[in-house]
Amino acid sequence: MSEMKSLAKDTAIYGLSSIIGKFLNYLLVPLYTYALARTADYGIVTNIYAWTALLLVLLTYGMETGFFRFANREDYDPSTVYKTAYGSLFISSTLFTLLVIIFQHPIANVLGYPDHSEFISMMFATVAIDAFACIPFAYLRYQKRPLLFAALKLLFVVLNIAFNILFLVILGKNDVFYVFLSNILATGIQTLCLLPFTLPRGGRFDGSVLRGMLRYSLPLLVLGVAGIMNQTLDRILFPYLYTGADAQAQLGIYGACFKVAMVMMMFTQAFRYAYEPFVFAKHKDRQSVEAYADAMKYYIIFSYMILLGVIFYLDIFRYIVASAYWEGLKIVPVVLWTYVFQGIYFNLSFWYKLTDETKWGAYFSLIGLAITLVLQIVGVPLIGYWASCGSSLVCYFVIMLLSYFIGQKKAPIPYDLKRIGQYTALTIGLLAVYYALRLYYIHNMWIMMAIGTALLGIYLFILTRKDFPIQNVLRNRRNNGSGR
Numbered sequence: 001m002s003e004m005k006s007l008a009k010d011t012a013i014y015g016l017s018s019i020i021g022k023f024l025n026y027l028l029v030p031l032y033t034y035a036l037a038r039t040a041d042y043g044i045v046t047n048i049y050a051w052t053a054l055l056l057v058l059l060t061y062g063m064e065t066g067f068f069r070f071a072n073r074e075d076y077d078p079s080t081v082y083k084t085a086y087g088s089l090f091i092s093s094t095l096f097t098l099l100v101i102i103f104q105h106p107i108a109n110v111l112g113y114p115d116h117s118e119f120i121s122m123m124f125a126t127v128a129i130d131a132f133a134c135i136p137f138a139y140l141r142y143q144k145r146p147l148l149f150a151a152l153k154l155l156f157v158v159l160n161i162a163f164n165i166l167f168l169v170i171l172g173k174n175d176v177f178y179v180f181l182s183n184i185l186a187t188g189i190q191t192l193c194l195l196p197f198t199l200p201r202g203g204r205f206d207g208s209v210l211r212g213m214l215r216y217s218l219p220l221l222v223l224g225v226a227g228i229m230n231q232t233l234d235r236i237l238f239p240y241l242y243t244g245a246d247a248q249a250q251l252g253i254y255g256a257c258f259k260v261a262m263v264m265m266m267f268t269q270a271f272r273y274a275y276e277p278f279v280f281a282k283h284k285d286r287q288s289v290e291a292y293a294d295a296m297k298y299y300i301i302f303s304y305m306i307l308l309g310v311i312f313y314l315d316i317f318r319y320i321v322a323s324a325y326w327e328g329l330k331i332v333p334v335v336l337w338t339y340v341f342q343g344i345y346f347n348l349s350f351w352y353k354l355t356d357e358t359k360w361g362a363y364f365s366l367i368g369l370a371i372t373l374v375l376q377i378v379g380v381p382l383i384g385y386w387a388s389c390g391s392s393l394v395c396y397f398v399i400m401l402l403s404y405f406i407g408q409k410k411a412p413i414p415y416d417l418k419r420i421g422q423y424t425a426l427t428i429g430l431l432a433v434y435y436a437l438r439l440y441y442i443h444n445m446w447i448m449m450a451i452g453t454a455l456l457g458i459y460l461f462i463l464t465r466k467d468f469p470i471q472n473v474l475r476n477r478r479n480n481g482s483g484r
Helices: 002-026 028-035 039-060 063-071 078-102 104-111 117-142 146-170 176-198 207-241 247-260 262-282 288-312 314-320 323-348 350-354 359-383 385-410 417-440 445-466 470-483
Strands: none
Touching (some): 002 146, 028 146, 028 247, 028 314, 039 078, 039 176, 063 078, 063 207, 078 104, 078 117, 078 207, 104 117, 207 359, 247 314, 247 323, 262 288, 288 314, 314 323, 314 445, 323 385, 350 359, 350 385, 359 385, 417 445
16 A cells, blocks of 8 residues: 555656646647637647657657666666667757758648748757656656655646747737747756756666667557557648538647547546556565556546546636637537547556567557557548547547456556446446536536536545545554654
8 A cells, every 4th residue: 555655646746747737738728729819829829739749759869768667687787778769869960950950841831831941940940859857857756755756747837838929919929930939948958957866876878778779669660659659640631631621720629629538537637647667666676566557447437537526527617718709618528528538548558568579569550640640531521620530539448448458468467457347337427417407408518517517416425435444544644644
């Protein structure tokens, strides 16, 4: 149980910074939807950020997970592993930036922005800086310095918001260019502040270590590319697949409404930041499988709680975006379920990472990519962004099941399927009651939020009775107090 407390503590710190950061970034969504002249402008932002997410995976080429794996192996010096990964990312990111500067115009033509090559050069240079910084940030997590990690992550958010307000509001520069300019300025300052805490000290750049890390990480690159394409391919391909004249406008609506569901992504990301170093360190313990099973159960329990909260209070969450975008809010429940499946899949993925069979991750991601690609090519021309979000849902549901069944044969973990099934049935039942009342009987927003509050209360009541008994929590607090 002490391991779960440590994981919960780190998750809380990472989660708080992530939640605060994402909440502050929420403020940029209404800023963009009101300040930018057209929904199509937000479509451009959505499209280019999707490209940068894909590039970030390519430019890190699995080295973040590779660093955690090799730094925790007894036959490797952690300082040498870090210095090797640090040097590799620095060289590759620098070369990429130089190539982008040289070929920015041809790249802009291919991506559909022939008159705005500056968009491409700024954002691609930004992603190169981010790729290099991922290893120093991973080093902070390895050192278990979540407070410093959180502070530096929040620094970027604060700077990004400040620059956006300066350009878009104070100076009235209501152009997409200033969105990207704000990003590169904030990223550069954050990285400069990060470096003094993470410069390699000791160890050496070791070519043999690098080759070993690349052998381990390159299958993860395939996994990562396929995985991030599963997440971003909808926003990359949409302008090419949508047959209407307002493709960028529809993409802007889709991208803005996607942001409403980001509460679930915040939790998933916070859990991942704490869980990944925990798992690799705990792998040395023979009792690790029980810890993994507990972590999965609690992740699912709290994911369902967040999903219910967002859906029941969607009439409030919709104000995150301007009214011109509200027509896309119906996709939010689909996106929330997608994030749940994605988080479960992430939890399941450690069986092949810990057994060094990372090829399975590549297989699953490629299968998911094929599903996503086919459904989007067929569906987007017919039903627009519904096909985009639906393809992601089907993708993660399928690869989640595949990872579970194959993982239980390769490296079985005693997940509490009975309790997970009970919470799944409870969540679906509460949603069924809510939607039945909303669609057929009650159309008043305030009454439905009151009903949603009652339904969420039922979930919390069962949660506190079954898995977090209040009396146990109070007893632990009293014991801790007497111990002091």
